[in-house]
Amino acid sequence: MRHNMNKTILTLIISIIFLGTAAAAPHKTTYLYAEKDGEKLYLDHYHSSVKGERGCVVFLFGGAFVGGVRDNEAYNDYFEFLTREGWDVVSIDYRLGLKPMTQSDMQPTLRETIGLLYNAVNIAVEDLYSATLFILDNADRWSIDPEKIVISGSSAGAITVLQAENELCNHGELATVLPEGFRYAGVISFAGAIFSVSGEPQWAEKPAPIMFFHGNSDQQVPYKKATLLGVGFYGSNYLVSQFNKLDVPYWxxxxxxxxxxxxxxxxxxxxxxxxxxxxxxxxxGEHSQRTTEVSDTAFPKRPTSFDVKDYISANYGN
Known part of the structure; x- marks a missing residue:
């Protein structure tokens, strides 16, 4: 009988733990937010349980513009954390402009690769803006504060959110679809960069506060820069050096x-x-510039200098 009682108590404890974990998981609703080039683009809206008007973090997955999914389990901790903190999360699809390279025998030249990459980044930015419009259109119904929309991304997604903020600051053509005067409240970049075909990034207006995460031995997205005649990627370290001169808040x-x-x-x-x-x-609204430098003894010394061909090879093969 004691054995049965202990088993019952154990079952009850496990049930309580399970129910507690399930209750903490954010509720998700999926919407079709756009259809482009015959491709349906969806977003997942994760609802915070916090009452009242909330901020929103828009997230873009990584995958070198050839793959990736908006609901990758690797992002679950992040989404659940944000909703617990009182932020809604919107994780979006975007068109993968380099995917055709993996589905054919294409062997583009370096120049052709640059053109394909430039297009891939731009259409991803277009899709982020479309998703932003969808959120703004539903802001009242979802109790989202339009002035507290933060964009965040991983790898290719991080490139996209940095590019989108730069485009918006420069009043670029892609950004004209957004309401006049709209600005993102912040940017969180996990190993991102800005892609430019006209030299170092320019900033007609100061960007929103940006949080950068990057390792200086990253061989897939440049930590500093990787350019040929001004065409290429300008990474986190390079952008921070610009922001020091422009007095832009960052971490x-x-x-x-x-x-x-x-x-x-x-x-x-x-x-x-x-x-x-x-x-x-x-x-x-803290206006400061923070740098946190971590030296992890678990990391061996690795190369920290790469050229454009190294990055292309690391992402797409030889």
Whole structure:
């Protein structure tokens, strides 16, 4: 009888733990937000249980513009953390402009690859803007504050959100679809960069506060820059050097000898830093420049200098 009672108690405890975990998981609703080039684009809206008007974090997955999915389990901790903190999360599809390269015998030249990449980044930005419009159209119904929309992305998604913020600051043609005067409240980039075909990125207006995560041994997205005649990627370290001169608020979290793992690991290991960024920089308007340099003894010394061909090879093969 004692055995049965102990078994009953154990079952009850497990049930309570399970129910508690299930209750903490955010509720998700899926919407079709656009259809482009014959492709249906969906977004998942994760609802925070916090009452009243809330901020929203729009997330773009990684995958080198050839793959990836909006509901990858690797992002669950991040989404659940944000909803617990009182933020809604919208994780979106976007067109994968380089996917055709993996579905054919295409062997583009370096020049052709640059053109394909430029188009891939631009159409991803277009899709982010379309998703933003969808959120704005539903802001009242979803209780989202239009002035507290933060964009966040991993790898290719991080490139897209940085590119979108740069396009918006420069009043670029792609950004004209957004309401006049609209600005994002912040940007969180997990191993991102800006792609330019006309030299270093320009900033007609100062960007929103940006949080960068990057390792200086990242061989897939440049930590500094990778360019040929001004065409290429300008990474987190390069952008921070620009922001120092422009007096732009940022938080740069860099890991010495860190690899492209920084595209994902901060979404599990650096939630406290992200909380502080959202609280201090986005909500409280802190205007400061922080750099957190981490030297992880678990990381061996690795190369930290790569050229354009190295990055192309690391992402798409020889």
């Amino acid at each position: 740069f979290y860099m890991v010495k000898y860190g690899t492209h793992d920084l595209a994902v690991t901060p979404m599990r290991n650096n939630l406290a830093h992200i909380r502080e960024f959202l609280k201090s920089f986005v909500l409280a």
